[in-house]
Amino acid sequence: MNRRTLSLTAAAAALAVSLPAMAQERPTLTVYTYSSFSGEFGPGATIKANFEAECDCTLEWVETEDAGTLLARLRLEGDSTDADIVLGLDTNLIANARETGLFAPHETELGELDLPVEWTDDTFVPFDWGWFAFVYDSETLGSVPTSFEAFVEDEDGPDIIIQDPRTSSPGLGLLLWVREVFGDDADEAWELLEPRIVTVTRGWSEAYGLFLEGETDMVLSYTTSPAYHIAVEEEDRYRAAIFEEGHALQVEVAAMTMATDTPELAREFLAFIVSDGFQTAIPEGNWMYPATTPADGLPEAFETLATPENSFLPDPDAVEANRSAWIDEWLDAIGR
């Protein structure tokens, strides 16, 4: 009975693995990314088709849940990773990623980038970016704060749902944004905000979902989030609150691994990232700003979005050095 159970299990497991792709003559470029990028509604399929049309190769997506898992998996695989490219880390993970020594310089001419900040990194190629912002429903929220300071100090201000900086990249982004705006008074700002924090979720998806369910006035997301609702749902009630102090940036990046067995192809892909074949898929696929604006410009929904005057890009090395201490302070300010 028991032996039969086990052999059945083995058979079923073998079935589940099923036939991997048949051996191919064309070279394969293996790209690790997060699941909403390569998933059915993400830009992955378009990018794959566009790249394969010009590279005479096969692009294979390997997906993990999110950016954090992506890096963890890569670290566990180390030098023997199958990844040629890792796509989807963000600026807050760059220092961590660089420290692993698993990434190779891109040695690619990126041309002019359309980022609000200068980009000089020799390893990580930006593929899209966005400003963190609090998104609200203009049909239910009457008074919208126009500065971070006013937002924090108004006791009767809007409720928020945010992400946990211990588990989520936007959550960490907010921590750095508050630090940038309030400096040494960051803890005080958190203490003021605390009563209006409805909850702190594991990742962006839960938070945004709860916001759409109407559980909070505002949610930490991106200034580009309203574009989704405009373009797909033809719904313009969702807006991003713009704070006059400025907004923290998230830049999403890709890099090639040291371990790649097709460095030429990997470089070709990194160059392709900043071309129209990749970038046109970004705005309405990943709902972020493209790293270089495509020749045809941005989609209509993006043209109407509110944009901040000032941008902060937290210094990756400072993030890496202080992350743990800052999270502890955050916990002290709102956790107990």
Place this chain on the structure above:
Amino acid sequence: MSRAAGLVALGLIALLVLAALAGLVTAGGEGGSYGRTSYIVGLIRISLIQAALSAATSLVVGAAIALALARRTRFPGRHALIAALNVATVLPAIVTVFAIVAVFGRSGWLADIAGWLGIDYGSWVFGLDGVVIAHILLNAPLAARVFLAGLASISPEQWRLASQLGMPPSALFRLIDLPVLIREAPGIGALMFLACFTSFAIVLALGGGPAVSTLEVAIYEAVRFEADFRGAAVLAVLQVAVAAILLAPVAFLLTRRAPEAMPTGLGADRPDIKARSMRVFDGAVLVAAALFVGVPLATIALSGIGAVGSLFDRAVLEALGTSLAIGIAAGLLSVGLGFSIALLSRELRFRAGRPRLAGIVSLSALLILVISPITLSAGLFVVLRPHADPFALAAPLIVIVNALMALPFTYRHIEPPLLLSFERFGRLADSLGMRAWTRFVLTDWPLLRSPLIVGLTMATALSLGDLGVAAFFGTGDVVTLPLLLYSRLGAYRTDEAASVALLLTLLVLALFLVAQRWSGGWFARAR
């Protein structure tokens, strides 16, 4: 022979766990994750409070539901109610969160009703309250299932005797039902306590802030943000140690059982089914249970129906196939392991006269639950990867980790009937000199059949809803339904994600309906 399989199963599990921990330790990290003592102590403290509250309330609610179902064996909708209760025990964490919020949240159904009545509702669901409610939804039906199986084993003689003595319902409860509930409570209570102790996505989403979180958060943080794999391993061991220390004193209770005499079933023998007070009590409990479980499930259906067209898609069908294959494989493995270990525990208890050792064996089958899945996944990945293609590894690893995570649940279903069959027929079988196989077919199988099927269904369903493990190993080829759900949520497709949640829920419902039929209507049977 009946011991060998259990020893092999335990050995295999120990090997997997130790290998995973060793793998993580060698993967490096600075170990800083456990250096923040007051932080870690704080996490453990709130986890313990939350888990104790969740488990205790789930036990009480589960007992009330079980008693009502034991007395009311025929009423319209009983099958549907039991199916709904079963589905609730295996809902994926994220689906549970949204269902709870859709009912109890500030824009939920209750708030609508309150607003209609002119009552200010507020948003109280985020905090310890919400976490406990979500855990009751997941756990109370499970407790009810285990209690009901226990109540079904009360012999008709007892009821006849009680009836002749003219016992009032309160005495029946005290003298007959309560001992059964008390007998089952440690096992299922410990299981629920551990499940809530390590609960993660629910606690974070509904906890209302970092004041209510669990040690699992720190483990997750160590693996994903800090690449402190060594620290994660230490935290994982700490988590197991805390759970083991807490449960060790009750380990022997886990297998302590009153001797039984006669075949069983739920039925008309209970003298209290006609008492008016019991009618009122049962009616209230069943209506409340139906609402408590039914309304959240209805919200899943309602929010999923809008984009149901998005399910007719190749990606969804493939994910469905993958999830089913992985789920069934994990379910079978889990039942195989659970059966072997339960057999070992029984031998130790009755043949070797080592009840304490038997308790420890049972406890170890429970403690698997406390080994955080991300630790196990990451560790096994490190160990196995140099020897095999990670793409080929993904599916088997998901199967193994899911089977282990479901083991405590399958075990809880398998062990009681195995013990019972020995208590009833053990000596008789011995005196007749029955051989192992005959003995299994004649004495164990009739009692074991339904629990095995229910255990298999539950393990399969738990694996179907699993995200954590699948997300870590997921490759382009291995996309499961929960991963698909998350990838849709991550791409703003809330409605499309809700339809995947609906599909998952319907799939689990179908599994349980088939199981109920297959197992001869274990719950539903009215003798």
